[in-house]
Amino acid sequence: MTRPVPAATATLRVLRFLSGQPVPVPASRVADAIGLPRSSTYHLLAAMTEEDFVVHYPEDRTWGLGIGAWEVGVAFAQQEPLARLARVPLARLVDTLRHSAHLAVLHGTDVLYVLEERAPGRPSLVTDVGVRLPAHLTASGRAILATLPRPQVRALYPDASAFVSRTDVGPRTPTQLRDLLGETRRRGHATEDGEVTPGFRSVAVALTAPSVRAAVAVTWESSTDVSGSAVVEAVRTTAATLDRRLHAR
Structure with a gap:
């Protein structure tokens, strides 16, 4: 029995x-x-x-x-262990690129910023700690969404009503988002240009550690002469460092 x-x-x-x-x-x-x-x-x-x-x-x-399970996971990610593990690698990333960097986690259809390292002399950003932004518009959110199974993405964005816009730029339908995430998977990193704040660009790479849904990103002014390949390589290196630390825990 x-x-x-x-x-x-x-x-x-x-x-x-x-x-x-x-x-x-x-x-x-x-x-x-x-x-x-x-x-x-x-x-x-x-x-x-x-x-x-x-x-x-x-x-x-x-x-x-479902979303409730993600929220529980995000609640853990918001706590000190993740921020503590990421603080030094993010500071080194900023020292290398001289642009601001941040760490965000997925929270439903938003990303929640849990850590930011501001580069000296650079403009203030909207991606401060505790701020939420639509995941489909941010580089961090796109990097994370691209790692999710497609049925989960469909559940988060079932139709056009799930999409919001900040600057009238960005995906507006599930098909547009699917194509964007497919491109992100092929590249191995996500980008956004003026979709969160006009005049600013970002590059993000998702962490692969199974304990969190998070991404490392760097943001800079679009008018600044920046080597995109150098930014991508530096962000990938930082994400790999965090993955090793999380796996070690």
């Missing part, structure tokens, strides 16, 4: 199992993984969907992590 599984335990098992899957999975796989009958698993998944911890993709008959 199977021993009953407390609801709280089953919920945590679902979250842990789904967090380890590269794509949404059928309910039958969830049931097998957590050791519950399929009928009970369906009821549990439905309850978790109501609280946004799970997303149901009816066309594919699969289930994946």
